[in-house]
Amino acid sequence: MSTLHTVNKSPFQNQTLISCLGHAKAGDSVLLMEDGVYGAMSGNAMSEVVAGMGANVKLFVLGSDVTARGIDAGRVAEGITSVNYEEFVGMAASCDRVQNWL
């Protein structure tokens, strides 16, 4: 039993990512998309928080939203897996539920 969580807000805008990571269960997947991808970057004020709170979940980022924002793939933090739309759909189909954090 696992949940796919999606986060589409920047962690610099509000607490959505923090709240998501605070409620996700071990083994859940968290996909950062749209402005949520800023939470996947290394070397910023949120990086350690995300790495710490996300230690027990699988972190993913939607690659097309990363490139759309001019973020170099090398700036995506270690341990965060980049996925495309097809893989996103596959993740949604294979989990028990999807919870969107708006």
Place this chain on the structure above:
Amino acid sequence: MSEVKKFLYVNRKAPYGTIYAQEALEVVLIGAAFDQDVSLAFLDDGVFQLTKGQDTKDAGLKNFSPTFRALGDYEVTKLYVEQESLDERGLTLDDLQDIQYEDEDDDYEEKPSIIVVSRAGMADVMADQDVVLSF
């Protein structure tokens, strides 16, 4: 007869700054017609939706907070409220509306609809659902 599923409506936004809270309530009322196992979750700024004494007259807004007290009539009787979200905002259960439902299995005794849970407890509630709808 179709299978009854567990639906959770997640409320994370304060009541009047955006339309999310009011829309969530509309969807809950519509969804109540489908005889599913419905719960509501209130966390983060969503706990502000349940405060008592809301008076929107001078602001020119529709005060939809009394609707929460009518949910019991639609068999929506589980309103999970996160303790940490209350604490962070300096709120206690006393600051929230007294929301009750009549338990038809217990001689229509009035029982509280609000269930205060810890953050970990809220995570358990979320993980126990078939469908999670966020607002």
